Amino acid sequence: MEIIHLNNKQPDPCSTETKPSVFTAGFFDGMHVGHQKVINEAKKMADKKGLPLACITFFPHPKEILKNSNEQFQYINPIAEKQIALEKLGVDKLYIVEFNYEFASLTPKQFVQDYLLVLGAEYVVAGFDFTYGRRGQGNMERMREDADQKLEAIKVERVERNGEKVSSTLLREMICSGNIEKVHDYLDQHYEVEGEILFDHFDTVVDVKDHYLIPCSGLYDVSVSTGREEWQQRVIVDQERMKIILSRDSPRSIKHSTKISIKWLKQVSTEFVLELAQSV
Ligand SMILES: Cc1cc2nc3c(=O)[nH]c(=O)nc-3n(C[C@H](O)[C@H](O)[C@H](O)COP(=O)(O)O)c2cc1C
Numbered sequence: 608m609e610i611i612h613l614n615n616k617q618p619d620p621c622s623t624e625t626k627p628s629v630f631t632a633g634f635f636d637g638m639h640v641g642h643q644k645v646i647n648e649a650k651k652m653a654d655k656k657g658l659p660l661a662c663i664t665f666f667p668h669p670k671e672i673l674k675n676s677n678e679q680f681q682y683i684n685p686i687a688e689k690q691i692a693l694e695k696l697g698v699d700k701l702y703i704v705e706f707n708y709e710f711a712s713l714t715p716k717q718f719v720q721d722y723l724l725v726l727g728a729e730y731v732v733a734g735f736d737f738t739y740g741r742r743g744q745g746n747m748e749r750m751r752e753d754a755d756q757k758l759e760a761i762k763v764e765r766v767e768r769n770g771e772k773v774s775s776t777l778l779r780e781m782i783c784s785g786n787i788e789k790v791h792d793y794l795d796q797h798y799e800v801e802g803e804i805l806f807d808h809f810d811t812v813v814d815v816k817d818h819y820l821i822p823c824s825g826l827y828d829v830s831v832s833t834g835r836e837e838w839q840q841r842v843i844v845d846q847e848r849m850k851i852i853l854s855r856d857s858p859r860s861i862k863h864s865t866k867i868s869i870k871w872l873k874q875v876s877t878e879f880v881l882e883l884a885q886s887v
């Protein structure tokens with residue numbers, strides 16, 4: 608998959624690089640079953656029309672730029688994870704637009720004309736609630752008109768679980784509240800984070816990479832993988848000290864700096880006693 612960063616410059620209408628394509632659009636944090644449906648539908652359309660599949664996404668998240676509080680925006684996954692997931696789902700070309708005030712102030716029509724059409728979009732497949740342009744005023748109903756009928760806008764119906772829309776916002780709430788068992792149904796896989804082992808006094812601690820979300824403090828059953836070995840064990844999450852502590856009886860292959868991934872299986876308790884960390 609080719610990755611193109613569009614930072615502070617609009618795509619060049621004279622570029623010979625752009626090909627007629629099927630596009631999909633959105634932020635796609637967490638790549639939940641709603642996102643997967645959108646990209647699968649876009650891929651089907653691309654195959655049917657014999658066109659490449661492109662995706663236009665943004666970074667940072669619009670809410671991080673346009674927020675009016677100092678509270679830090681929490682991502683479910685870093686952008687590298689999103690890239691891997693998009694490639695697996697069949698995206699050929701990924702445009703990452705830097706989301707800043709200037710970009711946010713484009714009118715819906717400017718975005719469609721100066722980005723989507725210039726980049727070669729002939730079909731745009733996005734979710735029923737995809738919005739674009741200043742104050743998020745553009746939507747799938749008006750996209751064809753914004754394009755002067757030069758593209759087709761295909762809306763993907765709402766994907767639900769338990770009667771509610773599957774969304775990144777809902778997933779963030781579930782992960783943060785430790786409701787980790789339920790997450791599988793929304794991601795179609797366990798929530799997974801990557802990190803590195805650090806030996807800190809008596810504790811075996813996981814230093815989780817930036818832009819992952821960590822569940823609330825408590826005891827959890829997880830599956831740990833080094834890539835070569837995978838095993839299940841119990842961990843303590845101590846949000847106050849920003850630590851995930853593994854028991855000492857983890858396999859010997861774990862050394863300081865070993866890179867691991869953790870799949871969150873279930874919350875065992877919201878209570879834990881730090882002194883018991885070694886005996887978890
Ligand atoms: C050109 C452009 C301008 C935007 N301007 C705003 C804005 O002024 N206010 C806002 O809340 N969101 C704005 N957005 C964000 C969109 O409403 C939406 O969140 C974003 O396109 C991601 O879509 P998704 O949330 O459906 O994934 C803008 C998006 C685009 C593409």
Ligand SMILES: Nc1ncnc2c1ncn2[C@@H]1O[C@H](COP(=O)(O)OP(=O)(O)OP(=O)(O)O)[C@@H](O)[C@H]1O
Pocket residue numbers: 632633634635636641642644645732733734735736737738763764765766767772773774775776777
């Ligand atoms: N449940 C869903 N069903 C169908 N399409 C969806 C669903 N959730 C998101 N989409 C679509 O996926 C793309 C990316 O959406 P976005 O990143 O805003 O997801 P979200 O889960 O709604 O996020 P947030 O909760 O942060 O608003 C958009 O085209 C959006 O319309």
